[in-house]
Amino acid sequence: MPAEKRLWTPAPWWSRRVSRRGLLRGTALGAAGLTAAALVGCSSDDESSGDGATDALDSLSISNWPYYIDADTIADFQDATGISTSYTQDINDNNEFFAKINEPLSRGQNIGRDIVVLTDWMAGKMIRLGYAEELNKANIPNAANITPSLQDVPFDPGRKYSLVWQSGFTGIGYNPELTGRELTSVNDIFDPEFAGHVTMLTEMRDTIGLVMLGMGIDPAEATLEDARAATEKVQEFVDNGHIRAFTGNEYGDDLARGDVWAAFAWSGDMIQLQADDPNLQLLLPEEGFMIFSDNALIPKGASHKDAAEQFLNYVYDPVNQALISAYVQYIPPVQGTKEAIVDIDPELAENPLIFPDEATLANAHIFRNLDEEEDQQFNELFQALIGA
Amino acid sequence: MAFGRLRPLLPYILLAPGLVFLLVFFVVPMYTLLRQSLNEGTLETGFHFAWNWSNYSDVLKRYDEQFIRSFRYAATATVLAFILGYPLAYFIAFRGGRFKSYLLFLVVLPFFTTYLIRTLAWQTILSDQGDVLTLMRDLGLLDITDKLGISQNGRLLATPTAVVMAITYNFLPFMVLPCYVSLERIDRRLVEAAQDLYGGPVRAFMRVVFPLSLPGVFAGSLLTFIPAVGDFINAEILGSPRTFMIGNVIQSRFLELNDYPEAAALSFILMAAILLAVLVYARLLGTEELA
Numbered sequence: 001m002p003a004e005k006r007l008w009t010p011a012p013w014w015s016r017r018v019s020r021r022g023l024l025r026g027t028a029l030g031a032a033g034l035t036a037a038a039l040v041g042c043s044s045d046d047e048s049s050g051d052g053a054t055d056a057l058d059s060l061s062i063s064n065w066p067y068y069i070d071a072d073t074i075a076d077f078q079d080a081t082g083i084s085t086s087y088t089q090d091i092n093d094n095n096e097f098f099a100k101i102n103e104p105l106s107r108g109q110n111i112g113r114d115i116v117v118l119t120d121w122m123a124g125k126m127i128r129l130g131y132a133e134e135l136n137k138a139n140i141p142n143a144a145n146i147t148p149s150l151q152d153v154p155f156d157p158g159r160k161y162s163l164v165w166q167s168g169f170t171g172i173g174y175n176p177e178l179t180g181r182e183l184t185s186v187n188d189i190f191d192p193e194f195a196g197h198v199t200m201l202t203e204m205r206d207t208i209g210l211v212m213l214g215m216g217i218d219p220a221e222a223t224l225e226d227a228r229a230a231t232e233k234v235q236e237f238v239d240n241g242h243i244r245a246f247t248g249n250e251y252g253d254d255l256a257r258g259d260v261w262a263a264f265a266w267s268g269d270m271i272q273l274q275a276d277d278p279n280l281q282l283l284l285p286e287e288g289f290m291i292f293s294d295n296a297l298i299p300k301g302a303s304h305k306d307a308a309e310q311f312l313n314y315v316y317d318p319v320n321q322a323l324i325s326a327y328v329q330y331i332p333p334v335q336g337t338k339e340a341i342v343d344i345d346p347e348l349a350e351n352p353l354i355f356p357d358e359a360t361l362a363n364a365h366i367f368r369n370l371d372e373e374e375d376q377q378f379n380e381l382f383q384a385l386i387g388a
Numbered sequence: 389m390a391f392g393r394l395r396p397l398l399p400y401i402l403l404a405p406g407l408v409f410l411l412v413f414f415v416v417p418m419y420t421l422l423r424q425s426l427n428e429g430t431l432e433t434g435f436h437f438a439w440n441w442s443n444y445s446d447v448l449k450r451y452d453e454q455f456i457r458s459f460r461y462a463a464t465a466t467v468l469a470f471i472l473g474y475p476l477a478y479f480i481a482f483r484g485g486r487f488k489s490y491l492l493f494l495v496v497l498p499f500f501t502t503y504l505i506r507t508l509a510w511q512t513i514l515s516d517q518g519d520v521l522t523l524m525r526d527l528g529l530l531d532i533t534d535k536l537g538i539s540q541n542g543r544l545l546a547t548p549t550a551v552v553m554a555i556t557y558n559f560l561p562f563m564v565l566p567c568y569v570s571l572e573r574i575d576r577r578l579v580e581a582a583q584d585l586y587g588g589p590v591r592a593f594m595r596v597v598f599p600l601s602l603p604g605v606f607a608g609s610l611l612t613f614i615p616a617v618g619d620f621i622n623a624e625i626l627g628s629p630r631t632f633m634i635g636n637v638i639q640s641r642f643l644e645l646n647d648y649p650e651a652a653a654l655s656f657i658l659m660a661a662i663l664l665a666v667l668v669y670a671r672l673l674g675t676e677e678l679a
Contacts, residue, residue, distance in 0.1 A: 098431075102431060106434075196540065238630065241540060241541065244628055245629065258515070258516060259515050376430065383640060383645060
């Protein structure tokens with residue numbers, strides 16, 4: 001669930017070349033926030049207003065994570081449907097965004113957005129709280145193109161309220177030249193040789209999920225006891241200085257600079273990093289790895305529900321999806337994208353991280369859907385671990 | 389006539405904008421925060437007021453380590469900023485001559501770049517594979533610093549050293565400028581008189597210049613220390629979980645966990661602790677002028 005944490009830790013995106021995820025973390029600094037948010041805000045707005053977007057009040061209004069769409073899709077959609085659309089990249093962190101919209105939604109007020117994109121567990125929370133409109137599938141015939149494995153998810157059986165925007169894997173990114181060997185297992189990250197050159201993610205479900213897989217625990221069945229065992233294990237490596245930091249997508253720069261040799265990492269990021277440094281590898285560990293999705297929802301009371309559904313229908317057309325996919329390089333949730341992407345870049349169609357085969361997917365794990373109390377308890381443990 | 393009657397009120401009228409500003413942007417938020425710190429509940433279920441003092445004792449117990457660390461780092465950084473900044477200010481004030489304003493400009497120059505960018509730059513400078521560390525490694529310096537506990541496993545990033553250094557660097561101008569102002573104001577004839585009467589430049593400095601510059605030192609150390617205690621960006625960017633300061637905790641509880649009551653309680657404890665530290669400091673240094 002990169003999406004969520006992408007942000008929090010502040011970091012460094014601003015220093016780097018702008019990659020799609022780069023800006024994500026921006027807010028991480030939370031407070032750094034003020035400046036950071038301002039920066040992120042600005043860049044997002046710049047990006048978003050480009051396509052002749054009109055006043056958000058009488059147009060379809062979409063909120064998404066930074067760099068999670070290509071440059072043409074919005075304009076193409078407007079041309080094709082005549083629906084004026086304002087696309088804003090103002091989601092930088094699941095928790096933070098939720099804190100912003102919770103208050104009005106709980107009072108039944110319109111939040112001025114017709115589509116929001118949130119990571120699985122947060123999408124589940126929105127649905128649980130009754131903050132999401134049920135999708136009218138009659139308006140979204142292309143929803144039938146959804147990858148079958150994504151059709152039934154615990155937090156939204158039958159996809160009544162949500163459709164996946166993009167998915168991705170969480171595995172281990174590493175530099176074989178620095179580690180001096182191939183990695184195969186999650187537990188390789190604890191090799192004493194790598195002391196001080198290892199990072200993990202600030203996203204609880206990614207980090208704890210991977211560590212659990214290394215311990216032979218299925219994150220889909222994780223109990224609080226399992227989470228405690230996993231955090232205790234990691235705590236040991238925090239205390240002895242083995243783990244250098246918990247990061248958002250700053251690990252990308254750290255890997256590129258050589259400060260970090262092995263890191264828990266997200267697939268789309270690694271593909272982008274490989275473009276600069278073909279040495280870098282993404283390991284999908286033999287014990288399994290995490291898969292996450294970010295999901296589009298229509299918030300309760302949205303004023304352009306029909307238009308929002310038309311937009312979802314548009315991006316669920318494989319040809320349109322291919323454009324987005326070629327840019328963001330995560331896993332597209334739409335069947336037929338692979339065939340369509342050949343026209344853009346045949347190499348992408350062969351990339352197993354963008355178009356994983358069945359065997360790969362069989363080894364991808366999700367974290368158990370936690371209820372509110374559990375979420376609180378798991379998070380408490382994890383926040384204590386990462387030092388906050 | 390009318391003006392004449394208003395005259396006694398004039399100071400208050402002039403004060404009004406400032407007072408309103410303070411009321412709206414300080415007192416009201418402080419009150420809200422104080423109330424928030426006594427709430428119970430969660431974001432999802434809603435917060436309600438409950439005189440929940442246990443927020444305070446809970447966070448104090450849980451985060452004592454980060455509290456102590458914050459004060460330690462901030463105090464070290466303040467002392468370092470003084471050691472670096474005072475001689476600099478002295479040099480500019482007494483030896484700067486016609487270059488004074490240029491030199492002062494150089495002191496402030498880094499402020500033309502964002503705080504974040506300056507801090508991120510240190511990430512590159514101190515990078516494990518960067519030029520600085522490579523040179524230190526080749527010269528065998530890293531082994532020495534490792535033994536002294538300044539670096540760890542041959543790296544500076546993600547160590548307390550990097551965090552304290554960056555705080556010092558980022559707040560140095562706040563130390564230099566007040567010191568400079570105090571030093572600049574000193575009547576040179578006093579120094580000459582001291583040298584006539586006592587002799588050595590060292591004693592003149594210790595007996596005359598330094599005491600006269602104390603208000604600047606006092607102001608400078610407060611301007612460095614107070615924001616440094618609450619800082620979290622340096623620890624976030626250059627540190628590791630083992631160097632996190634109380635600001636990191638407050639940040640994450642407010643923005644990550646949405647645990648507003650505990651975050652608010654932490655903020656109040658921090659405020660009280662800083663106030664206490666400053667009072668003790670003012671008493672020790674005895675500068676009634678500023679305290």
